[in-house]
Amino acid sequence: MNEPNFPENFISILSAEPGFDAGNFINAHQNTESPTSIRLNPFKKHALKTDGQVPWCVDGYYLNTRPSFTFDPLFHAGCYYVQEASSMFIDHILKTIRPDKDEPVKILDLCAAPGGKSTLINSAIGADDLLVANEIIKTRVPVLCDNLNRWGTANSIVSNNDPKDFGRLTGFFDIILADAPCSGSGMFRKDPAAMNEWSEANVNLCHQRQERILADVYPALKEDGYLIYSTCSYSHQENEEILDWLCDTFNMESLPIPMVRQTHHDKEWGIVETRSEKHQAFGYRFYPGQAKGEGLFAACLKKKEQADDAPSFKAKGHQKLALQEIEIVKRYLIEPENYYYNKINDDWLAINRIHKESLDTLQRYLYIKKSGVRIGKLMGKDLVPDHELALSIHTNKDAFLQTELTYEQAIQYLRRENIDINPTDKGWSLMCFEGEPLGWAKLLPNRINNYYPKEIRILASPPTP
Structure with a gap:
């Protein structure tokens, strides 16, 4: 393999970053391929041949070779998601900050498409927890919906909104994941063409955009809520400097994330723990050649400021004329009393009943593209089932x-x-x-x-x- 055509001054700039080993980094890009990894769907248990677990993710596994996923029916059935291994570190952060899962939580994945981290979050939460997966760019929303459809749960909502729209949902979310748009240097090995698009000027623009996104969404996080921040960039401006800015601007508290779970205490993960210059905020860097994955930066912070009360809005109940139709629709879900049913145009949808008030509130403030599972249309007393119902884990297959x-x-x-x-x-x-x-x-x-x-x-x- 030829030596990678890194941007001018890139290696010398990166040499100042914590834990960076130039020789190791260049060798990884020159002589090793990006590892192939998948994350199994815990709701659709299916044995797949793998080559060892991703140590920081319970459901993550490496593959020896990269098969043609397009022609694997189990991929289309939602039995697994093809995801870069480093990004699965979000699973470890979630399990660290929420070890007991006692109280239901509401989680926002702010920049969610194509859906890797959304399906990861969905795997880590329970039916009483709610995931709101938001995508800012309209054309990227369908693939996000498709991937959540494949995952098969009914406790997720997809929205298409700018981060500033969430400022109206003060104190609504317990956890916000901001996997921010970035300069993309962490993907150089996987996508060498990205090297041609990288520049210091773009890094600075990304830094400004990241500050705006975080400032816009910050009011939506409740007091003592958690912000998980991540990028696929190595640049200090987009990582440690953002942590110092969050601590300066919002007085957030940085949280250390233990590097080794007890079940993997004998394994070296190869992740570099860093500290920001001003506030010594904790961050975690993944370098190819050290960790078995691509470039990633991740951190977790806690909101200490008091948040305004979360908005609440209760919509009126079903019209009496629809009650007979609801009874017909219920036949097609297992444990049908667990769901709230609503109708959009001619389509019937269901979401876990505990999330009705949250759905009512979100519909008032956001542009909702998907909620729960779409069951289908009624033609008289017969159902024309929707594709979402086929892939749902809640479908009454006996029907x-x-x-x-x-x-x-x-x-x-x-x-x-x-x-x-x-x-x-x-x-x-x-x-x-x-x-x-x-x-x-x-x-x-x-x-x-x-x-x-x-x-x-x-x-x-x-x-x-």
């Missing part, structure tokens, strides 16, 4: 037919092609691979209508055997 597919048939289905099956039954069927639902098809006497969503169908041609 539907189930068709097990071979690998070849599953790929045909995911490409939205005709499937060569002679059905013996009629009606809506969950199309499954190794017992995991992929989506819906309508079984008819002489054919099968494939209802896999065309916007997410596989477009690429299958690899040649």
Whole structure:
């Protein structure tokens, strides 16, 4: 491999950063490939062949080789998420600051697309906890929704808002993750083209943008709430200087994160603990060649200032005319009394009942793109099921037919092609691979209508055997 074409002065600038080893860093970029890692979905238990655990994440695993995930039906079923290993460190931070999970919490993932950290948070919380996954850029919202749909839970909401919009939700969130837009130097090994876009001027612009984003969202964090801040940058201005700015501006308290969990006490993680210059705030740096992953910076701070009372808004209940429809819709979820049902246009949706008031409040202040699980439309007393319902872990599968597919048939289905099956039954069927639902098809006497969503169908041609 050729020596990486790092930006001018990049290595000399980075040499001043804590724990940086220039020779090791250059060798990692020149002679080693980015490791492939996945994170299993704990709600869809499925055995997958892996090559060792990511030590700072319970569900994270490395793979020996990078397969074609596009042509793995279990990926489309939501059994795992392909995620860079270093970014899974957020799981360790969450488990450190919330070891008991006694009280329900509301968590905001502020810059959430494509959904890696959102699905990670969703794995770490319970049904009584609420995740709000926000994406600022409208065109990136659909992929965020798709990935949360695959994860299958009903305790998440997706919004499309600017950080300043959250300032109206004073003291609403217990935890905010701000995985801030950055100059991207931590991705140089994985994406060498990013080297051409890096500049000191862009680092300074990112620093200013990060301050604005954090200042805008800060009011939404409750007193004694936690802010998790992360970037995929090595630059001091975007990392340790931001921590000092947070401590200066908002008097936040920095929290140390233990580097080794008891279950991994004999393993060296290779993460560099740093301290900011002014306030000695704790930060954690990942360098390729030292930690088994790409570049990352992460830190956790606690809000000490008193927050204004969180807003609360209760919408009016269902119209009486809809009660009969609700009883029909309930048939399609397990433990149906646990959910609050609402209707948007013709679509019925369900979210964990405990989150009704939060949903009412968020709908008043934010632009909501997804909430809970979309069940489908009622045509008389019959349900036209939504794709979200197929992938949900809350679906009453006994209410539907189930068709097990071979690998070849599953790929045909995911490409939205005709499937060569002679059905013996009629009606809506969950199309499954190794017992995991992929989506819906309508079984008819002489054919099968494939209802896999065309916007997410596989477009690429299958690899040649």
